[in-house]
Amino acid sequence: MMGIELSLGDWLLACAMGSIVGLDAVSWPQVMWSRPIVAATLGGLLFDAPAGGFLVGTWLELVLSRHPPFGGARHAETGPAAFTAGAAYGMAQTGAVIGVPAAVVCGWAIGWAGAYSVTVLRVATARLWASSGRARGGAAALARRHRLAMLMDGARGGLLVASLLVPSVLFVRLLSTQPPGSFGLAWSPALAAIGLAGMGGVAARALGTRRRDWPGLAAGGLLGALLAGVLA
Known part of the structure; x- marks a missing residue:
């Protein structure tokens, strides 16, 4: 019940796409396919969901848009995290509503793991080219170092997907296949509450003291609730 079927080809393709969406945020080509709504859709599309x-x-x-992806502050990395979350939901193949917030929790956790991996990569890159000897060579050497740094960034994104895709699938499937009357029933409202609280916190922090924007937030929440009722 908890096993998963993942061919080597699909796993390698997922790792390659994780590398691509990981590169997009900073290195190349910066066309915003690292945004969660795009990356997670690609992950789901890869596994027919x-x-x-x-x-x-x-x-x-x-949930992950609290910090803009620029400046020196650490922020959750969105691309590989969202791609893995969307792929995990597709691979779980449960169709249960609880699978969505379960995948979101995986994406949130992977996003912050990715944030720390970015920090490690930046420190490693700086140390790699810190010596004066490696700073020589002109424009051609600089271009080679830049390509190497991009390759390292892509490998980092691919490794995140490679190492965390299967655990994410197992987590989503575990919560999605709990029989009635089990502890699984408590996970659905708990995860939904955590997610909604996180979204509310993000919105409140982003709006700050700009009170004129709060009516728009309230209207959006109301419309979202009505849409959820219709879809349910």
């Missing part, structure tokens, strides 16, 4: 991946990505857009 684009709609589920889209829902996961929409939720992660709100």
Whole structure:
């Protein structure tokens, strides 16, 4: 019940796509396919669940968008995390509603793991080229170092997907397949509450003291609740 079927080809393709969406945020080509709503949809599409991946990505857009991806502050990395979350939902193949917030939790955790991996990569890159001897060679040497740094960044994103995709699938499937009356029933409202609280916190922190924007937030929350009721 808890086993998963993942061919080597699909796993390698997922790792390659994780590398690509990981590169997009900083290195190349910066066309915003690292945004959660895009990356998670791609992950779901890879495993025949684009709609589920889209829902996961929409939720992660709100959860992981607290910090803009620039400046020196550490922020959750969105690309590989959202891609893995969307792929995990697609691979779980449960169709259960609880699978969406379970995948969101995986994406949130992987996003912060990715943030620390970015820090490690930046320190390693700086040390790699810190010596004066490696700073010589002109424009050609600089271009080679830049390509190497991009390769390292892509490998980092691929390794995140390679190491965390299967655990994420198992987590989503575990929570999605709990029989009635088991502890699994408590996970659905708990995860939903955590996710909604996180989104509310993100929105409140982003709006700050700009009170004129709060009516728009309230209207969006109301429309979202009505849409959820209709879809349910």
